[in-house]
Amino acid sequence: MTIAIYLGAVTLGVICLALFVLAVRRLLGRQEQIVTVMLQRYDDRLAEFAQTLTDALNQPLPARILAAISEPPHSEPEPVGHGEVMRLLEVARENTSADAAVAIVADANKEPVLATVGLSQAEAAQVGRLGIPDYRGARAIQVAFNGEAQSPAGSSPIRFGLAVPLLDPPHEPGMLAVLSRSPDRRFGDPDITSLEDAVSGTKNVLEGSLALRAADPVPERDALTELYDRRAFHALLDREIGRTRGAGDPLALLMLDVDRLTTLNAQIGYLAADAVLAEIAARLRNVSGQRDLPCRIGGGRFGVLLPQGDSREAERLFERLQLVLRDRPIPDVGIVSVSGGVAELMLNDDAAALLGRADAALGLAKGSGRDTVVMAGRR
Numbered sequence: 001m002t003i004a005i006y007l008g009a010v011t012l013g014v015i016c017l018a019l020f021v022l023a024v025r026r027l028l029g030r031q032e033q034i035v036t037v038m039l040q041r042y043d044d045r046l047a048e049f050a051q052t053l054t055d056a057l058n059q060p061l062p063a064r065i066l067a068a069i070s071e072p073p074h075s076e077p078e079p080v081g082h083g084e085v086m087r088l089l090e091v092a093r094e095n096t097s098a099d100a101a102v103a104i105v106a107d108a109n110k111e112p113v114l115a116t117v118g119l120s121q122a123e124a125a126q127v128g129r130l131g132i133p134d135y136r137g138a139r140a141i142q143v144a145f146n147g148e149a150q151s152p153a154g155s156s157p158i159r160f161g162l163a164v165p166l167l168d169p170p171h172e173p174g175m176l177a178v179l180s181r182s183p184d185r186r187f188g189d190p191d192i193t194s195l196e197d198a199v200s201g202t203k204n205v206l207e208g209s210l211a212l213r214a215a216d217p218v219p220e221r222d223a224l225t226e227l228y229d230r231r232a233f234h235a236l237l238d239r240e241i242g243r244t245r246g247a248g249d250p251l252a253l254l255m256l257d258v259d260r261l262t263t264l265n266a267q268i269g270y271l272a273a274d275a276v277l278a279e280i281a282a283r284l285r286n287v288s289g290q291r292d293l294p295c296r297i298g299g300g301r302f303g304v305l306l307p308q309g310d311s312r313e314a315e316r317l318f319e320r321l322q323l324v325l326r327d328r329p330i331p332d333v334g335i336v337s338v339s340g341g342v343a344e345l346m347l348n349d350d351a352a353a354l355l356g357r358a359d360a361a362l363g364l365a366k367g368s369g370r371d372t373v374v375m376a377g378r379r
Contacts, residue, residue, distance in 0.1 A: 086230075086298030087270070088176070088202055089117045094262060095194040096187070098178035100158065102127050103166060105174040117298065119179070120359075121234070121352040123158055132175050133163055140164045140192045143177070155181060155360065162187035164195045222296040224274055225281030233295035233303050237351045240293070240307050244345055251307060251345040252314040255358040256284070256321070258300030259337045259370040268333065279330055280338070287320040289313075302338075303358075311344040311375050318342070318373040339365040340373035 089101040100118030104127075116124045126145070133141045143161040158179045166174030176199055178191070222229040228236060237253070244251040258264075258280060265273045277300060284302060288294050293305040306314050318340040329335045341362025343354055357376040365374040 085115045086117065088198060089115060090262070090299050092176060092178055092195055092198045093117060095198060096162070096178045096191045098162075099155075099181045100179040102177050102179065103175065104128065104132055104177075105166065105172065115230075115298070117301075119158070120356050126158075127161075127177070127179075132173060135165055135173060140195070142187060145179075155356075156183075157181065159183050160185055160187065162191055162195065164192065164199060166199060222281075225278050225296045227281050227285065227302070228293060228295040230295070230297045233297055233305075234351070236293050236295070236305055237303075237355065240305050241345065241349070241351055241354070244307070249308045250310045251305070251354075252309045252311050253343050253345075253354055253358045254304040254306065254314040254317055254373075255341045255343075255355075255362045256302040256304070256318070256338050257340075257362055257366065259339055259366075261300035264333070264336070272332070276330055276333055276336060280325070280336065283324045283328075284321055287324060288317060292317065311342050314342040314344075315373055315375065322371070322373075337371035339370050341365055341376065342373060343376035 085103055089103060092098070093101040098118075100116065100123070102114065102116045102119065102124070104115075105113045114124060114128045116127070119127065130143070133143075135141060141163050143163060145158045145161065158181055160182075161177050161179045163175045163177035166176045176195055178187070178195065180187070220229050220232050221227065240251055243249075258277065261273065264276065268276075277296075281294070281296060281302070284294050284304070288304060289306070289309070291307050292309070293307070295303045295305070297303050304314070304317060306317070318338075321338065325337060326335055339362060341358045341360065341364070343358035343361060345354055349357075361374040361376040365372050368374070
């Protein structure tokens with residue numbers, strides 16, 4: 001009896017061991033099958049990606065890019081527009097980590113022509129009154145300011161500047177300058193080299209152009225976007241402030257700036273980036289109200305005056321633009337965002353004060369992550 005029980009236990013143990021081994025083998029076989037299937041799917045997707053990439057490389061380039069790279073060089077430089085000058089200022093400001101930039105070109109028969117970024121109207125007027133330095137063979141000239149000119153709200157006054165010649169003889173030398181609001185900032189040789197490099201890329205075009213010297217009638221349209229240009233913007237701003245004072249109506253200003261435009265220029269080139277700016281301007285025009293006055297101030301910066309509109313209406317305009325940019329990605333580029341700053345005309349505001357508060361709100365929007373709008377506080 002004992003032997004029978006012993007044999008039965010041994011037999012049962014052998015059967016259990018066999019079943020365990022069989023289960024382990026089946027489990028390992030299933031895992032191997034899963035790994036095989038996953039590897040096969042990976043191979044299939046890799047092959048699909050390779051085919052897609054090959055097809056894309058074999059497709060013809062977009063017409064605007066093909067035209068840009070295949071167009072024969074011109075024997076004479078093309079005229080430069082205000083957009084190119086503003087782009088030069090943005091590059092100079094970014095490469096030197098400055099707070100503002102200015103270009104001045106003299107004309108023997110007219111007042112010097114001034115283009116700026118990052119300056120209030122009062123500051124631009126102060127810089128313009130300085131005129132063009134007498135370089136006398138110097139590569140660059142440093143300038144210290146007394147800080148008396150009214151700066152944009154929330155900003156320190158301009159303290160120091162660095163200027164280099166914009167044009168070569170026999171042309172008037174002109175001036176390209178970058179400016180700093182920091183009392184501790186001093187410009188050095190690397191900054192001079194950065195400005196010279198920025199100028200060298202556009203000097204031939206600038207010297208062959210009369211665009212900076214020609215009178216710009218007001219109001220005028222920006223050639224790229226067909227919106228009112230920078231001069232028209234300032235003229236319209238003064239006009240609407242005067243009209244608003246007389247009628248007792250509200251007036252709001254929405255300032256817009258295309259996010260990461262410098263990165264976009266580097267990724268797709270200036271020609272394609274200009275097409276993006278034109279598309280954004282078209283969408284801005286479509287979502288603006290009948291009384292609204294959209295303008296291109298320069299580079300990727302836009303301003304919209306809202307006569308008889310308050311800050312809430314300006315905010316809704318930004319939201320409409322934001323929606324059409326998100327819902328309809330720009331072909332070959334994708335979704336492009338903008339940041340906005342809104343200010344409403346206050347009792348004692350002049351043009352510089354209203355613009356300064358809107359610019360300050362825009363700066364806060366850019367600093368808080370972009371793709372948003374900030375309302376300037378009431379005083």
